[in-house]
Amino acid sequence: MRGWRALGLLGGGAILLLFPLFLEQYKLYLASLTLVYLILAIGLNLTLGYAGQISLAHAGFMSFGSYAVAILGPLGVPFEGGIIVGTAIAFLWGLVLGFPALKVKHHYLAMVTLGFNIIVFLVLRNWESLTGGSFGISGIGRPHWGPLRFLSDRAYYYYILGWATLVVASAYWILHSRWGRAFRAIRENEMRAEVVGVSLRNYKLMAFAIGSAYAGIGGALFAPLLTYIDPGAFTLDRSIQFLMMVVMGGLGRFEGPFIGAVVVTLLPELLRASEGFYLIIFSLAVILMMLFMPKGLVAAWDWMVCRLTRRTVSPAHPPPPPEPAAVLEPE
Amino acid sequence: MPLLEIRQLSKHFFHLSALSHVSLSVEPGELLGLIGPNGSGKTTLFNCVTGVLRPSRGHVFYQGEDITKLTADAVYHRGISRTFQLIQLFPEMTVLENLLMAAQERTGTLFTRLLRRDETEETDRALKLVEYLGLSGVKDNLAANLSYGQQKLLDFGMALMPDPQVILLDEPMAGVNPTMIKALVTHIQDLNARGYTFVVIEHNMEVVMSLCRRIVVLSQGEKIAEGTPAEIHDNADVMDAYFGS
Amino acid sequence: MTDVLQLFVAGVSIGAIYAMAAIGFVLLWQTSNTINFAQGEFVVLPAFLMVLFWTVFRLPFAAALLATLVVSTLLLGLLVKAVLVERLLKMGVLPLVIATIGLSMLIRYSLQQFWTPLALPFPALFSRAPIRVGEVIFTREELMNVLFAALVIGALQLAIRRTKLGWAMQAVAQNRNLAAVLGINVSRLVGLTFMLNAALTAVAAILVAPVYLVKYDIGIGIGLKAFYAAIIGGFNQIRGALLGGLLVGLVETYSAAYISNQFRDAFALIMLIGVLLLKPEGLWGIKEEWM
Numbered sequence: 001m002r003g004w005r006a007l008g009l010l011g012g013g014a015i016l017l018l019f020p021l022f023l024e025q026y027k028l029y030l031a032s033l034t035l036v037y038l039i040l041a042i043g044l045n046l047t048l049g050y051a052g053q054i055s056l057a058h059a060g061f062m063s064f065g066s067y068a069v070a071i072l073g074p075l076g077v078p079f080e081g082g083i084i085v086g087t088a089i090a091f092l093w094g095l096v097l098g099f100p101a102l103k104v105k106h107h108y109l110a111m112v113t114l115g116f117n118i119i120v121f122l123v124l125r126n127w128e129s130l131t132g133g134s135f136g137i138s139g140i141g142r143p144h145w146g147p148l149r150f151l152s153d154r155a156y157y158y159y160i161l162g163w164a165t166l167v168v169a170s171a172y173w174i175l176h177s178r179w180g181r182a183f184r185a186i187r188e189n190e191m192r193a194e195v196v197g198v199s200l201r202n203y204k205l206m207a208f209a210i211g212s213a214y215a216g217i218g219g220a221l222f223a224p225l226l227t228y229i230d231p232g233a234f235t236l237d238r239s240i241q242f243l244m245m246v247v248m249g250g251l252g253r254f255e256g257p258f259i260g261a262v263v264v265t266l267l268p269e270l271l272r273a274s275e276g277f278y279l280i281i282f283s284l285a286v287i288l289m290m291l292f293m294p295k296g297l298v299a300a301w302d303w304m305v306c307r308l309t310r311r312t313v314s315p316a317h318p319p320p321p322p323e324p325a326a327v328l329e330p331e
Numbered sequence: 332m333p334l335l336e337i338r339q340l341s342k343h344f345f346h347l348s349a350l351s352h353v354s355l356s357v358e359p360g361e362l363l364g365l366i367g368p369n370g371s372g373k374t375t376l377f378n379c380v381t382g383v384l385r386p387s388r389g390h391v392f393y394q395g396e397d398i399t400k401l402t403a404d405a406v407y408h409r410g411i412s413r414t415f416q417l418i419q420l421f422p423e424m425t426v427l428e429n430l431l432m433a434a435q436e437r438t439g440t441l442f443t444r445l446l447r448r449d450e451t452e453e454t455d456r457a458l459k460l461v462e463y464l465g466l467s468g469v470k471d472n473l474a475a476n477l478s479y480g481q482q483k484l485l486d487f488g489m490a491l492m493p494d495p496q497v498i499l500l501d502e503p504m505a506g507v508n509p510t511m512i513k514a515l516v517t518h519i520q521d522l523n524a525r526g527y528t529f530v531v532i533e534h535n536m537e538v539v540m541s542l543c544r545r546i547v548v549l550s551q552g553e554k555i556a557e558g559t560p561a562e563i564h565d566n567a568d569v570m571d572a573y574f575g576s
Numbered sequence: 577m578t579d580v581l582q583l584f585v586a587g588v589s590i591g592a593i594y595a596m597a598a599i600g601f602v603l604l605w606q607t608s609n610t611i612n613f614a615q616g617e618f619v620v621l622p623a624f625l626m627v628l629f630w631t632v633f634r635l636p637f638a639a640a641l642l643a644t645l646v647v648s649t650l651l652l653g654l655l656v657k658a659v660l661v662e663r664l665l666k667m668g669v670l671p672l673v674i675a676t677i678g679l680s681m682l683i684r685y686s687l688q689q690f691w692t693p694l695a696l697p698f699p700a701l702f703s704r705a706p707i708r709v710g711e712v713i714f715t716r717e718e719l720m721n722v723l724f725a726a727l728v729i730g731a732l733q734l735a736i737r738r739t740k741l742g743w744a745m746q747a748v749a750q751n752r753n754l755a756a757v758l759g760i761n762v763s764r765l766v767g768l769t770f771m772l773n774a775a776l777t778a779v780a781a782i783l784v785a786p787v788y789l790v791k792y793d794i795g796i797g798i799g800l801k802a803f804y805a806a807i808i809g810g811f812n813q814i815r816g817a818l819l820g821g822l823l824v825g826l827v828e829t830y831s832a833a834y835i836s837n838q839f840r841d842a843f844a845l846i847m848l849i850g851v852l853l854l855k856p857e858g859l860w861g862i863k864e865e866w867m
Contacts, residue, residue, distance in 0.1 A: 110673060115848055125838075182432075191419065200404065276685050280689060283681035286677070287682065290671050291664070
């Protein structure tokens, strides 16, 4: 199994490094966009998939990164400075938003984050002196390190790839620490997790804030990819798109965001239908998926991996634990 | 000073009273039995003590500190651990991971838990526990794939893992075969001799009578008796509560 | 002063419609733990149906109304319950949230693609001629909206207080397992609640359509306001949703008139966040026990 994994990593890395050399501009753009979405999806998977907190404000957090680089760039701040500022703002707002989230149950959290995304959108649209209002900001510059400039689409693809690698590695590092285990514990049995000393408050806040920070990074990389942003890029619809991405991929699985980002970015291209038809097919797919494959496309991926490595199918997923509710009822 | 003291504890669910004005204290090193018919509020009492439920009225003191309003994780950090009547594990973690999970929050801070990767000490302890409980053969199995008795033992092991001072056992013998019961009784006595304090909810009267030196009886949310096994055995109210008058 | 009063009536009039959607929302949550993210589309679809039956098929008003009610309770009540809820209910809250988000997109974009992306006019049900009371001017439409909403909500409240169905709904809301033990057919009750919700949103649709025009995407706003109303008022109480709906309608109307029309959507939200921070169970809700 180890050998297979190393081989897969090497092969994947080689493909990601080499294939942009042969892509035309539009496909290169799609590849870059997929990487940006991957970063965003990894963040949301941390928040929702691992710590079980629904966030419908991911596009709002993303906008902090986008606007940070778009506003700070012309002021002479280096691009990475913009990324750091945007990510920090997203992290801090993640903490702020995480707090009411602790007091309320998950269904309220959906509403709070949804509302937050709408407020962010309204502020972006109406704070014209800073954000350019509904006209947005255009001519967003791409990064350069001295003589090394990431101006061309291909060079910028590699720049994004670098960040994506960093994000994937850091997420892997976090999820394979005691934190990762605590997140899993919370998701598998929240009440029991609390009774083995897991501070739901600390971990949930951290999961929320780190997930939001990743959204900030993704947003910062997104703006120069399009070179133009306006508030319409950060609506609730986009937040829902990220949610679907993570759910389609497979919640709480490391592979999930990879699958989700690729499918959601490339599906409309493959269908070649008008946007309206695509959205109809997409929403139908989401409903069918919930009904028949609630664990996400990663379930199909697992099956394929098992086939390829000729391993016996790993034991079927065990039944869920008894509802905590049952324990807490008066005897 | 008692190690754990419960004063006038009440808990209502809507208009239903699950506990009313229950007081009891647990001395250090004690092995206290808690019995009562179904629905008498025993598990609710555990839930109130461990912070899983917030009592409606009354107080819980631990080593003189009022812990009534603490959340469950804070209570755990004080050194009170418990098992569950309906087993509560992390089903998609292995036996070893379940045990490590039970210990990891007891030391360090939030950030050392992210940065410090070394876990040899905890793993050693978990391996010793696995052996002590006779779970060595299944230590890498997912908790969900264990037999009922093994799950019960793992739940017990998770309560021991953080090296607590007080362990609350909620029907540890229910549904467990006689050999396993014997093993469990031995474990509890052994650990009690080493200084661990236990409160045990148990329906198996034989076990309670032989295991505990003091027994508290709850009925319909009220404490109706307290005393040595012999006293409880001869108490008419207790017999009434169990078999009706 | 006359302004204030006039806006009050306008606010209550729109708030009453939000309240109906919010009450349906709360009922669904109580009996089936469904957070219906498609509640807005549950209002839009009947509005389109009404346009279909009334102005396209040219049925008489009463017949069109009846047909709309029947079709929407069947589609949005029975069908949604049988296909989606039945299966996802036992899997927890999140799958249903995602599925209803999918459903809302499906309804919205199907209407846009297969019907029209444009706004359809909807004939006014009541005259908009001004009615003078002293110096204050109302329209008949505003007053009738309030009256109708009050009638429907009143009847519903009475039904829940007095009938066995209402009793069963309350029992399920408080404790599903216990309700099942008491011999309540929970699955059938969930179905009934979905039908009741669909009927409520259909009535709301017919009242709101002349005000908003009928367009495929108006559901987003209506659905959001129903959420806000339910949370602000209290998620576990019908009276809470009623209060929340009226408050949202009033805040929206007053803030649009006196503070900023651009930020009109923000004020209800700020109220929402304030309520969540200070009184998470809602202004008129009951604290929920974790049990």
